[in-house]
Amino acid sequence: MSDAATTRQAETAPAAPGTEGAAAQAPEAYLGIDIGSISTKGVVIGVDGAILARSYLWTEGNPVQATKNVVDELHGQLAERPVRIVGAGTTGSARRLVGAMLGATVVKNEITAHAVGTTFLHPDVRTILEIGGQDSKIICVADGIAVDYAMNTLCAAGTGSFLSSQAHRLGAAVEEFGEIALTSKHPANIAARCTVFAESDLVHKIQVGYAREDIIAGLCNAVASNYLNNVGKGKRIEAPVVFQGGVSKNVGVVHAFEEQLGMAVAVDPDGHLMGAFGAALLARDAGPVGEAGTGPFASGSFDSEAALEFTFTTREVECQKCANHCEIICVYRDRDLIDSWGNRCEKGEVRP
């Protein structure tokens, strides 16, 4: 990549105002953003795969604003050692929207992104357990490549949003859940098969007077056993096991997994960022964007101030050309249509 990259660097350096001198010589870097239902994660990695900046913020139902906040925070962290971000990857449930917004080179599903990210950091991993805000998945790995995976299907039981709503009911912050759970000596036995039953069982246990820490520990056990019964059913879970996603920050659940699996469960300090990291790695493999002409990558490297200045709006159009009534999402940057999706046939195509 060096030849093409250096010539591009030489070309763009005089053209981009404000980045002359030291910035133009700055090392190349790649941005990865994972926009989940609950939280938005962002990392900037160097060409060697080292994480240079990291950010983790709540999505709060506004993926566009959350992404801007993440980009802003990453930009702030990189003020000391400037880099040129030459490519971006997005993943997570809003990957398409944010991908269009950032002009990303790679828009990948979260399963692939997580597998790529984790196997890069832990080449010997055999099983990846992942519990996020609204979904959970298991990825089986052999020789550094994913060979099998499963994802929760019809039901979001035992995911992060379930834990946080129960935390609210118990009047505890979900961040403290883990520590509280570890203090329990006799975890309550909470029916784990279904969120609704788990919840009514939980209420019952509260009302009959179980100690708070026992209920919280029971909840953590319930999340782990629910995961193993629903998502992990039929999959062979082999060591080493890596647990990631937002819920992996909960030491109570980690402990529950270790007990139920009978093996050590590793949690990476950057485990919650693994999707974003994987997306950045995929963007690195795809190479620099080059000159996009418009958008944040207009000059060939990511201009985070420009990205913050653009306004992004989406508009939902219901196609009237047949009885399917596809909902087409159109994304506008300022006033220009940059992408659209949602149509099932070419009749509903909206072109930028």
Next chain:
Amino acid sequence: MADIPTGAPGPRAPGQLPRQSTDSTMAHPLGALERASVVVKPATGRRPSLWEKRRRRRRDKHHSAKKCAFFRYCYYDPAFKYFIEQVLGAEYVALPASTKQTTELGAQHSSDYVCTPFKHILGDYIEALDAGAEVLVQFGGPCRLGYYGELQERILRDMGYDFEMLNFSVDIEKGAIGWAKQCMKVVNPNVKVGAGLLKLASCANMVVKLDAARDFYLANAGFERERGSFARVWESYLEALRAATADRDVNSAYREAMDAFRALPVDKPADPIRIGVVGEMFTAIDERSNLELDAKLLAMGVEVHRMMNLTNRWIRYNEPNLRVGAKDYVGYDMGPTSTLTIAAAVRYGREGLDGLVHAKSAGCTPEIDCAAVLQRVAQDFEVPCLYLTFDAQTSDTGLDTRLEAFYDMLAMKKERMRP
């Protein structure tokens, strides 16, 4: 023939009818009632003489004017049309492509816990009845589908529709004779039995030819050089089959389509990613039920294999023989499509396919049983299996994510394994 008002004027030329009748009405002492009947008259354009001989309509005495409709099922509508028109000698009601509304209509009138094909079929029936169908055909099936015909009939009758049902689950214990009698009783008592049987053989031939062409399509359409070229040939093939009236037409349409398919330019790598689709009779094949699984897999550049089709499940089905191929996994017939699902998975494993996709509708008990066996097959042959469950509410986005991830996984594995 409509009754003729006594006050109508005498013979007249057809061209002058309106004027004359208006005149006569105006002159008539009786009021509006009389006038109305006279104004209606010219539409018939007949001489109002009672002694005129009724013109005999020339018609095929073996034909029945009953309008029959099938539900939408995969790409088999040419065969259904052929069955109604050529075998039974009745009228066929063709349904337009299904829409979201069809499914909503079906789901609205069925129990939420019933399996998804029921909802789709019910939606189709409602649309067919609205399109003027008088007879609904339900071919039943080896699972709960066998009971659905009666249930759907009751639901539709409760909704106020008047129709007849040709349900092959009725008199199922009498076998072919029972079915034949049902067809004659409900649709056409004057059917030519001998000719009908020959046509039935050619209807089966059409199903075989449809499936054979589809197999070729699935194996190659993912690598077409011009996007949409395979789909165009496929559509024109279906169109030709819809117009077929004899075995000769079926065979020539097949030959032409296969020639056209083979002439299309493809960029197929030497070692493409191959995925075997297994599952239940409805969801594994029907594009509406599985949210266009075929098209999604093909768009990613995959060679798709699918043993499940009407040819392999009905026309050439021999359960004991099929089971021999999977004897390590299944010792007895587990149910409607279980042996086919497992035998296909084992075969794909042996042939070294890259992945399996198991498609079933939510609540399909026989296929839930199969899933446990497939897990063992997947382990033994080291072939990843993606389990998909479809409901009327299943989202397209979720399916896209899973399929994309599955494809990425297989592609990365293949890349790494390549010497």
